[in-house]
Amino acid sequence: MKIQAMNETYLRDKEVVINLTKELVQIPSVYRENDPEGNETKVAMYVADYLKNIGIETYVEEVVPGRPNVIGVVDSGKPGKTLLFEGHTDVVTEGNREAWTYDPFSAEIVDGRMYGRGTNDTKGNLACMITAVQSLLLDKEAFNGKIILCIPVDEEGLMLGIKHFIKQGWADGVDGAIICEPQENNISIAQRGAIRLQVDVYGKMAHGAISWSGINPNWRMARLIVELEKLEKEEQQRLGEDPFLKWPSITPTILKAPVKGDAQINVIPDHCMMTLDIRTIPAQDHDELLGKINAIIEKLKKDDPDFKVNLTVLDNRPATSTSKEDPVVQAIYEAAKNVTGTEPKYNGVPGATDGTFLHMHGVPIVTVGAGDRDIPHQIDEYVDIEELAITTAIYREAALRFLNSEGVGNDEI
Secondary structure: OOOOOOOHHHHHHHHHHHHHHHHHHOOOOEOOOOOOOOOOHHHHHHHHHHHHHOOOEEEEEEEEOOEEEEEEEEEOOOOOOEEEEEOOOOEOOOOOHHHOOOOOOOOEEEOOEEEOOOOOOOHHHHHHHHHHHHHHHHOOOOOOOEEEEEEOOOOOOOOHHHHHHHHOOOOOOOOEEEEOOOOOOOEEEEEOEEEEEEEEEEOEOEEHHHHHHOEOHHHHHHHHHHHHHHHHHHHHHHHOOEOOOEOOEEEEEEEEOOOOOOOOOOEEOOEEEEEEEEEEOOOOOHHHHHHHHHHHHHHHHHHOOOOEEEEEEEEEEOOEEOOOOOHHHHHHHHHHHHHHOOOOOEEEEOOOOOHHHHHHOOOOEEEOOOOOOOOOOOOOOEEEHHHHHHHHHHHHHHHHHHHOOOOOOHHHO
16 A cells, blocks of 8 residues: 655654554553453543643543543634544453463554554554544644544443433534544445344243253243244345445344353253344344344244243444445545545444444444454454554544535534
């Protein structure tokens, strides 16, 4: 890839973004309940201090005790649009440390790659968005409107941070959002939706040798799983392969029986629990899909009077899609094209991001960032340091293109 305009600004920003990424990765922020060392507070406060030191108006808002969002605002003082950059502070568990080639929180740089938990997802991209805005300030670049840096907690969990950010009104009037996640700098304009379900099937505990004296919930759960696999295939056949997101899916993940107490080979449990991770594409309607699942359950109950089941919706996030013609998509596309000297690739995010909730709030979103799309959450997670520099340059130029393009912002309409 030929990088255009590898000038003093590019080289300066490259050094800044590498150092900032390293600092962020070296502050562990794996959320662990009731563990004061295992939350996002330290990295959030580091980011807040960093933003203040470079002259950005900064707010820290506690979402739940010990888990603060950080918000930075750069207002040009001139009327115009509002652009939001979003990058979360939390990372997933490092897993077995002994399996890592380098310490997961050392941010070792070897052969042009930085290794560590969060280098790819998404502290590297968080550093890129901060460095891009810092670069605009250092160079006293003129732009209209304002930039908001949204730096929430809990993206890897229930996304409490972005929900709080929206509830507090920060997303009101935002004209476009760049979601800073590892996408190999593809222009990702779609995301799969997610429905998380818990299925509880109840029976009657009994001796395994006297099965007729009990009601085995496992048989009933098995029948349901078979029917759900059929439904998945029907949905895939009905909808076909999405050009960016591939296939919709229904995936049983956790299967547990008994739910409480110890399992024993000669005991029929009284309760079986399953979780479902359902991923959807924009062509699917979530209410319709849930209706199909409920219809399967009702049929199984009709065929078997002892089929006692409870279905709980744990999470329900729709798939998202943003037009290629949307100004925020056009700004990032043209910036990526200019910086790299190649035509960017359109793509989709296989999972969900904080952008899902911004989309639901009416904010056009596009997901772009440094890092191999297949590396998040893996042992020996890494990011190419040159890609960090490229992404920073893309974010910087995209901000100028978006904010200085014709048109008024939402808050002016």
